[in-house]
Amino acid sequence: MDHNKLALPVGTTLDRFIMRKQEDFPYATGELSQLLRDIALAAKIVNREINRSGLIDIAGAYGNRNVQGEEQQKLDVIANIRFIRALRNGGEVCTIISEEDEEMIQTGNCQGKYVVAIDPLDGSSNIDVNVSIGTIFSIYRRISATGCEGTLEDCLQTGTHQVAAGYVIYGSSTMLVYTTGNGVNGFTYEPSLGEFFLSHPQITTPKSGAIYSVNEGSSEHFSEGMTAYIAYCKQNNYSARYIGSLVADFHRNLLKGGIYIYPATKKAPQGKLRLMYECNALAFIVEQAGGKSSNGRTRTMEQEPVGLHDRSPLFIGSTELVNKAEEFMAKEHAPEATTA
Ligand code: AHG
Ligand code: MN
Ligand code: MN
Numbered sequence: 396m397d398h399n400k401l402a403l404p405v406g407t408t409l410d411r412f413i414m415r416k417q418e419d420f421p422y423a424t425g426e427l428s429q430l431l432r433d434i435a436l437a438a439k440i441v442n443r444e445i446n447r448s449g450l451i452d453i454a455g456a457y458g459n460r461n462v463q464g465e466e467q468q469k470l471d472v473i474a475n476i477r478f479i480r481a482l483r484n485g486g487e488v489c490t491i492i493s494e495e496d497e498e499m500i501q502t503g504n505c506q507g508k509y510v511v512a513i514d515p516l517d518g519s520s521n522i523d524v525n526v527s528i529g530t531i532f533s534i535y536r537r538i539s540a541t542g543c544e545g546t547l548e549d550c551l552q553t554g555t556h557q558v559a560a561g562y563v564i565y566g567s568s569t570m571l572v573y574t575t576g577n578g579v580n581g582f583t584y585e586p587s588l589g590e591f592f593l594s595h596p597q598i599t600t601p602k603s604g605a606i607y608s609v610n611e612g613s614s615e616h617f618s619e620g621m622t623a624y625i626a627y628c629k630q631n632n633y634s635a636r637y638i639g640s641l642v643a644d645f646h647r648n649l650l651k652g653g654i655y656i657y658p659a660t661k662k663a664p665q666g667k668l669r670l671m672y673e674c675n676a677l678a679f680i681v682e683q684a685g686g687k688s689s690n691g692r693t694r695t696m697e698q699e700p701v702g703l704h705d706r707s708p709l710f711i712g713s714t715e716l717v718n719k720a721e722e723f724m725a726k727e728h729a730p731e732a733t734t735a
Contacts, residue, residue: 409435409571409582409591416575426487427534427559430509431573433485434532435591437478438563438571441516441530442584444473445565454523462497462704463669470522471495474515474530482511489537490545492703494672499703501544509558510535510549514672517562518640527566529642533676534559550703554675554696562642562676572598572646574683595650600684603715604652605633608644616660620691620727624720641668645677645711649684654716657709658691665706666690670698674707687717691724 410432417428448454448470457467475495482488482502489507491500494514511534518528536558537549561573569584571591581595607628614625628635636653638644644655657668668674678688678695688695688711698707710720 405585405588405592407593409593412580412582412593416577426508427575429485430482430487430511430534431559431561433481433487434478434561435571437481438530438569439584439589440477440481441470441474442563442565442569442586444477445470445522445528448522449525461495463494465519467495468516468519468522470528471516471519478513478515478530478532489541490549492550492671494669494704497704499545499547499550505543506541507545508537508541510537510545510552512550512671512675514669517642517673518638521638521640526640527564527638527643528640529565529646530563531642531673531676532561533557533671533679547703550671551700553699554670554678557675557679557696560676560679562646562680564642564646566643566646570594570646572649572680574680576679576683579680579684598649598684600649600681600686601652601713602685604648604654604713605631606636606648606651606653607633607716608635608637608648608653608655609658610637610639611635613660613662616662617658618660618724618727620724621656621658623726624723627719627723641673641677645681648712649681649686652713652716654710654712654720656711656720659708663706666708668706668709670695670700670705670707671703674709674711677709677711681711685714686712687714688712689717689721691721 413428417423453469457469457472459467461467486504487507488509488511490510492512514531535552539546559575563571572581579598582591583594584591657666659666674695681688690708691710710717
């Protein structure tokens with residue numbers, strides 16, 4: 396009997412993959428690798444909490460509002476604590492900014508070279524109903540010298556300065572997808588082994604697609620360009636798919652091709668999503684996978700942040716679809732053609 400058939404290889408673990416990647420850079424010190432491992436550890440813990448949330452009393456509202464004025468769920472708070480604790484213990488991060496905290500969080504690790512921006516739990520409205528939710532993170536190298544606390548300037552860098560970004564999707568299986576600027580790789584969690592394994596090497600997103608993801612319940616408040624673009628999607632028989640968890644909608648479209656839009660509306664002129672915690676990370680990933688991200692006009696990663704909790708419209712996904720949506724948005728600002 397061929398013993399290879401009896402014991403199939405289990406594949407490449409995330410830890411080994413990170414280690415191998417580090418070996419590609421002779422001067423790498425391993426700090427970024429350690430940071431990614433810390434995030435993966437917190438993701439495993441949060442995954443455990445989410446999986447049993449229906450059985451213990453950690454689903455539902457926490458009874459507080461966050462800086463965005465949104466009702467915090469217990470799991471928002473738990474995930475925030477878990478990620479902050481893992482990053483503080485890891486020692487590589489001087490400062491964290493989180494969707495759930497108004498101010499910068501100083502970890503006390505003044506020698507840490509990195510700053511992390513995080514949406515610890517994305518898709519809060521789906522927690523109680525067993526629908527996919529996620530975590531989104533961006534990693535920046537600090538600008539200020541080590542030896543003291545990170546500064547606001549360290550935190551308010553444009554997305555083009557990200558050194559790594561990723562997300563975790565807690566779905567029908569749990570996955571961690573990340574980039575360090577050299578392609579995108581996806582890892583699936585094997586709960587019985589407690590490890591993430593490389594399952595989606597070098598993800599590339601289709602150039603085109605036929606899925607559009609937008610909350611059409613708000614269409615009364617859409618601009619002319621948006622309204623016209625949605626009509627175009629329908630005329631072209633696109634499928635509407637909208638989970639209401641950005642990570643899950645993004646992940647599906649990344650693999651299948653499509654566009655996700657959270658536009659500016661009359662009620663929310665900057666849209667709802669947060670530039671530092673949500674848009675930039677996914678923009679980095681989609682570009683690394685061959686796709687595109689903008690606010691309808693400007694490349695997401697080139698938008699200058701002014702405040703930690705800035706919002707931005709988001710048009711993200713397959714390049715051809717984002718280009719087409721931008722055409723519609725450009726027309727709405729173009730002056731009316733005059734006839735002689
Ligand atoms: P969060 O749970 O981190 O606050 O993010 C929720 C976001 C995003 O995940 C989702 O795509 C969007 O809110 C849904 O908003 P609408 O309900 O307005 O469509
Ligand atoms: Mn979110
Ligand atoms: Mn969130």
